[in-house]
Amino acid sequence: MRSVIALVLLSACADAPVVEREPPPVPPSVVEDPTSVELIADCRAHGEGEVMGTSPDGDLWFLDGDNVRVVTSDGVESTFAHQVPGTINALSPWSSVTAIASTEGGFWRLDPEGPAFVYVPEEIRGAHVFCGDPDRDGQVAVANSTGLYERQAGEWFSVSRSEAMRFEDVDWVSDLDGACRGRGGAVWISDRSAGERQNLYRVDGTSLTTYELPDGTSGDPLVGADFIAVPAGERLLFSSELGPLLSDWSAVEFAAGPIDAAASAGESIWVSVGEHLYRYDGDDWTEADVDIDGEVAAIHAHSAGGAWVETSDEICHVASGDIIRVRGLRPFEVFFSPTSDLLIQTPHLGSPEISVTIDGGEARPGSDAEGGTLFDDLMMGQPGWHTLNVRLDGEPQRSIEYRVVAGDVSFNRDVAPIATEFCATTACHGGGDEAESIPLLTFEQWVDAAFQVNERVGRGTMPQDAPDAWTPSHATTLVDWVQGGRQP
Amino acid sequence: MNHRIPLRLLLLALCVPLGAMSACDGSIDELPMDEITQPETPANISDPVRDPVGPADLPQGRALRRMSAAQFNASLTVATGQTWRDYETYAAALGRADFAQVTEEGVEFNVTFEKLVEDAARVTCRAAVSADQAEGVESPVILRHVTSVERDPIMFRANLEYLMLRFLGSTDFAADDERLAPWMTLLQAPTFDDEGTEAELTDELMAERWTAVCVGLVTHPDFVSY
Numbered sequence: 001m002r003s004v005i006a007l008v009l010l011s012a013c014a015d016a017p018v019v020e021r022e023p024p025p026v027p028p029s030v031v032e033d034p035t036s037v038e039l040i041a042d043c044r045a046h047g048e049g050e051v052m053g054t055s056p057d058g059d060l061w062f063l064d065g066d067n068v069r070v071v072t073s074d075g076v077e078s079t080f081a082h083q084v085p086g087t088i089n090a091l092s093p094w095s096s097v098t099a100i101a102s103t104e105g106g107f108w109r110l111d112p113e114g115p116a117f118v119y120v121p122e123e124i125r126g127a128h129v130f131c132g133d134p135d136r137d138g139q140v141a142v143a144n145s146t147g148l149y150e151r152q153a154g155e156w157f158s159v160s161r162s163e164a165m166r167f168e169d170v171d172w173v174s175d176l177d178g179a180c181r182g183r184g185g186a187v188w189i190s191d192r193s194a195g196e197r198q199n200l201y202r203v204d205g206t207s208l209t210t211y212e213l214p215d216g217t218s219g220d221p222l223v224g225a226d227f228i229a230v231p232a233g234e235r236l237l238f239s240s241e242l243g244p245l246l247s248d249w250s251a252v253e254f255a256a257g258p259i260d261a262a263a264s265a266g267e268s269i270w271v272s273v274g275e276h277l278y279r280y281d282g283d284d285w286t287e288a289d290v291d292i293d294g295e296v297a298a299i300h301a302h303s304a305g306g307a308w309v310e311t312s313d314e315i316c317h318v319a320s321g322d323i324i325r326v327r328g329l330r331p332f333e334v335f336f337s338p339t340s341d342l343l344i345q346t347p348h349l350g351s352p353e354i355s356v357t358i359d360g361g362e363a364r365p366g367s368d369a370e371g372g373t374l375f376d377d378l379m380m381g382q383p384g385w386h387t388l389n390v391r392l393d394g395e396p397q398r399s400i401e402y403r404v405v406a407g408d409v410s411f412n413r414d415v416a417p418i419a420t421e422f423c424a425t426t427a428c429h430g431g432g433d434e435a436e437s438i439p440l441l442t443f444e445q446w447v448d449a450a451f452q453v454n455e456r457v458g459r460g461t462m463p464q465d466a467p468d469a470w471t472p473s474h475a476t477t478l479v480d481w482v483q484g485g486r487q488p
Numbered sequence: 489m490n491h492r493i494p495l496r497l498l499l500l501a502l503c504v505p506l507g508a509m510s511a512c513d514g515s516i517d518e519l520p521m522d523e524i525t526q527p528e529t530p531a532n533i534s535d536p537v538r539d540p541v542g543p544a545d546l547p548q549g550r551a552l553r554r555m556s557a558a559q560f561n562a563s564l565t566v567a568t569g570q571t572w573r574d575y576e577t578y579a580a581a582l583g584r585a586d587f588a589q590v591t592e593e594g595v596e597f598n599v600t601f602e603k604l605v606e607d608a609a610r611v612t613c614r615a616a617v618s619a620d621q622a623e624g625v626e627s628p629v630i631l632r633h634v635t636s637v638e639r640d641p642i643m644f645r646a647n648l649e650y651l652m653l654r655f656l657g658s659t660d661f662a663a664d665d666e667r668l669a670p671w672m673t674l675l676q677a678p679t680f681d682d683e684g685t686e687a688e689l690t691d692e693l694m695a696e697r698w699t700a701v702c703v704g705l706v707t708h709p710d711f712v713s714y
Binding site: 119120121123124137149151154155156157158159160161162163200203206207208209210211212213214230237249451 | 533537545
């Protein structure tokens with residue numbers, strides 16, 4: 001409750017949140033026999049088990065009782081006993097060998113060495129949907145029958161509409177290739193009642209926005225780096241503005257009929273309508289020229305540029321070519337280290353020249369390593385968002401967005417001077433009698449308010465009426481201190 | 489709220505007069521905005537309520553502690569119904585503070601503690617079983633549901649469950665509970681004479697076995713630590 005009070009008190013000093021971003025183009029509104037694109041469909045028997053998801057590199061995970069079966073995008077299949085006690089309710093694959101699994105007893109990290117228990121408080125266990133990494137602050141959202149939970153600043157919080165209205169019917173949480181949040185900084189959730197999807201919610205640190213969905217909306221929403229879309233009959237309700245004051249929705253109509261299945265990853269949206277398989281690539285809709293037998297039950301898209309199309313009898317990997325695997329970097333991952341080792345694999349592409357650019361700047365060349373090209377100690381950039389592009393023979397092939405957070409920020413060295421100059425003034429956080437907000441004078445007080453500092457400063461609503469001397473680097477320092485572990 | 493039919497009519501109406509206009513010739517066209525059923529945008533903007541649930545990291549567990557000398561002696565007396573006569577002799581070795589040279593209770597696990605606990609267990613358990621075998625005992629402590637003449641495994645189990653509860657606080661045993669299995673093996677193990685032939689289980693031997701069960705429970709980590 002202490003944090004809630006703090007949040008309310010901080011609100012007294014906050015302006016309305018404004019995030020200036022360039023909205024991506026709105027997709028055309030009626031899709032009827034668009035340009036056909038020849039794609040490769042690699043089909044195989046569906047086999048036993050239920051599809052649980054796909055990794056960013058396109059590794060499809062099945063759950064079959066006590067066993068897990070993984071089919072990689074290049075067709076390599078493996079089966080192993082997951083060894084997790086209890087029944088797995090949800091699973092988020094990270095690669096062909098690692099995943100996060102949720103059971104009634106809690107979260108487990110699956111890797112080749114066996115399952116490792118991931119501690120969360122008991123109230124948060126038994127998740128039926130989740131996104132992100134339960135081991136990382138600000139990078140996870142969990143929904144179970146008791147509500148919605150997120151982890152911030154070393155603590156788990158329940159998130160509710162009000163004291164009496166918890167999110168108990170949430171059956172979908174935004175999943176951006178395994179991550180919860182993109183550049184927009186919000187988690188999207190949706191609830192369902194009596195088979196009908198009810199509302200769409202956008203949750204960020206300072207606001208909860210509710211969108212009442214029209215009748216007939218039943219499919220899971222789709223979320224990408226720059227859009228949110230909701231299947232409704234033969235339409236896809238689409239918005240390319242992810243801010244809390246989202247106002248303009250457009251509708252994409254599929255002339256061929258109602259949507260059977262839809263999925264999104266990266267900038268792509270895949271939609272199955274009858275015998276047609278459509279793809280939106282951020283600019284335009286195209287129709288995939290592939291032969292898939294049977295009615296499409298589900299699509300599992302991945303950020304490596306392809307998708308798995310699931311029918312009752314088959315699973316087909318559909319892509320324009322071979323998949324480029326990037327080991328050591330997941331989409332929308334948050335890095336606390338300035339460097340990382342990246343292994344880039346192109347299993348069936350011979351020996352192309354592989355290069356990497358970060359925000360357009362060429363990284364130093366990689367070296368041949370077992371299984372691919374290794375970019376050792378790659379400089380990931382200054383704190384903030386970055387875009388890494390993988391190029392084959394000079395042509396951009398895959399793009400991954402990520403964020404760097406400075407992990408070595410010290411309170412005494414870096415935060416305290418900022419606090420003294422901008423925050424601990426008598427009128428605001430100075431702790432005097434006339435102060436209307438919480439005091440921020442000591443390390444302990446800053447740790448207690450870390451979550452609010454992260455959200456308010458990160459969104460630019462603090463300090464209120466920022467003086468000219470306040471610069472974005474001050475905000476970055478404070479946010480990095482919170483997200484880097486709140487070191488003294 | 490579903491506008492599928494009106495939209496179809498609209499598109500058909502467009503097709504007839506416009507012929508090969510883009511809405512009908514296989515391209516992509518604008519959808520009339522008044523035909524779009526929009527989500528309520530937004531229905532509501534509010535402050536989310538966030539309540540702390542708990543720390544993200546696993547709370548540090550405390551180190552295992554053993555009983556102090558006085559706690560062990562008192563527990564032993566209550567559990568076996570017998571007094572360990574040598575307690576005062578060995579109390580200091582068990583860690584009791586004398587408040588002259590030693591002012592803090594010793595609660596470290598060490599070889600001396602282990603040895604003395606076993607000595608105490610042997611003495612008191614033997615005395616407890618002997619006391620239970622005496623005539624006219626109304627409420628036996630160790631042999632509560634059996635006597636030394638009992639050979640029925642069902643009764644062995646019943647008495648073991650009672651002893652596990654009495655000494656260790658253990659309850660809710662499954663049919664094949666691993667906590668009982670070693671003790672059942674001990675009680676039911678065959679015995680052999682000097683020539684290697686299986687011999688009859690004597691009452692004296694059964695009394696020894698129940699004594700061994702008692703010693704095992706007193707020296708069990710769940711008894712001496714918390």
